[in-house]
Amino acid sequence: MDNPSIITQVTNPKEEEILSCTQDKVSQCNISLKKQRSRSIFSTLFCCFRDYNVEPPSTNSTSTLPPLVEENGGLQKGDQMQVIPIPSPPAKYLLPELTVLDYGKKCVVIDLDETLVHSSFKVYVLKRPHVDEFLQRMGELFECVLFTASLAKYADPVADLLDRWGVFRARLFRESCVFHRGNYVKDLSRLGRELSKVIIVDNSPASYIFHPENAVPVQSWFDDMTDTELLDLIPFFEGLSREEEVYSMLHKLCNR
Numbered sequence: 333m334d335n336p337s338i339i340t341q342v343t344n345p346k347e348e349e350i351l352s353c354t355q356d357k358v359s360q361c362n363i364s365l366k367k368q369r370s371r372s373i374f375s376t377l378f379c380c381f382r383d384y385n386v387e388p389p390s391t392n393s394t395s396t397l398p399p400l401v402e403e404n405g406g407l408q409k410g411d412q413m414q415v416i417p418i419p420s421p422p423a424k425y426l427l428p429e430l431t432v433l434d435y436g437k438k439c440v441v442i443d444l445d446e447t448l449v450h451s452s453f454k455v456y457v458l459k460r461p462h463v464d465e466f467l468q469r470m471g472e473l474f475e476c477v478l479f480t481a482s483l484a485k486y487a488d489p490v491a492d493l494l495d496r497w498g499v500f501r502a503r504l505f506r507e508s509c510v511f512h513r514g515n516y517v518k519d520l521s522r523l524g525r526e527l528s529k530v531i532i533v534d535n536s537p538a539s540y541i542f543h544p545e546n547a548v549p550v551q552s553w554f555d556d557m558t559d560t561e562l563l564d565l566i567p568f569f570e571g572l573s574r575e576e577e578v579y580s581m582l583h584k585l586c587n588r
Contacts, residue, residue, distance in 0.1 A: 337557065338456050339449070339493045425524025426508050427477065427501075434475035434501065438573065439525045441518065442470070442500075443534040444480040444487055446552040448562075449494065457490055460553045464496075466562035471499035473573040477523070479504040479532070481516035481539065515539070520546055528577035533565075545579060 427439075445451060448467075450458045470476050476499045480487045484505040491503055509516035515538040520530050532540045535552040548568075551561055575581045 337459050337461075339459050339490070426504055426522050427524045429524075430475065431501070437473070437475045438529040438531065438578065439477060439523065440470055440474040440569070441477045441479045441520065441523070441530065441532040441534075443532075443536070443539065444478060444490065445482060446535045446554065447533060447550055449490060450554045452555070458555060459494065460562060461557055461559050462563040463494070466566060467495060467499045468497055469566050470569065471497060473569060475525075476500050477502045477504065479508070479518050481506050481509050481518075510542075512541070515541070517541055519543075528579060531572070531578055545582065548582075 442448065448460055448463050450460070452458055467476075478487075478491055478495075478500040482505065484503075484507075487505055488503065491500065504518075506516060508518075508522075510519045510522075511517075518532060518534070518539050520527060520532060520540070520543045523530065527543065527546065530543075530546055531548055532543070532546055533548050533550060534540055535550050537544070537547070537549065540547045548565070550565070551559075553559055553561070572578065572581055
């Protein structure tokens with residue numbers, strides 16, 4: 333058990349709380365390690381997320397331009413207006429380039445609220461049991477990124493106190509999400525990392541509806557101090573860190 337359990341006193345304004353939708357679907361698909369010891373702890377990770385295969389909105393655009401005019405004043409392609417596609421500007425990725433320290437490592441995107449901590453009555457923040465051990469091991473194995481739908485003015489101070497080892501190479505907040513159908517979605521394609529080497533750890537399926545095949549769902553945590561989910565996930569991630577890409581291992585786990 334990590335100690336102390338209360339790490340800070342940070343007000344989390346009511347209006348900053350993210351939508352807590354699809355909880356029934358989460359409860360069906362979350363890892364239930366304590367109650368299903370006779371089964372593989374990851375055999376049902378991804379069985380229920382087919383409804384979430386949503387393609388990210390297209391960023392391509394077209395623009396109507398006036399007819400092209402030759403130097404002598406004549407039209408190059410007739411008198412009709414032409415619709416000429418204009419390429420989108422190069423995307424600005426959310427993450428900086430990989431450092432030498434993280435070269436060759438996979439990228440693990442980790443949620444904050446109800447995954448690592450819980451804000452109780454918007455007054456103080458409780459640490460999930462074994463979060464210290466989990467974060468330290470993740471920092472050794474992966475390039476770790478904190479990605480939360482909360483605003484930076486709340487989440488940044490919490491992360492300062494939670495991450496005493498500098499595990500998170502980057503922190504992404506609500507402004508880095510895509511607002512899609514009433515939810516703040518974490519679009520992994522905008523990170524600037526190869527998707528076959530990216531995993532997201534999150535308690536909300538709505539957060540990763542663009543890339544459910546990259547997700548490791550976790551049970552939403554509030555105040556159960558006997559919870560061991562983060563501790564039980566460590567062996568899985570140790571094995572995953574040695575794989576060439578993430579999909580094959582996740583597929584095998586889903587079909588056990």
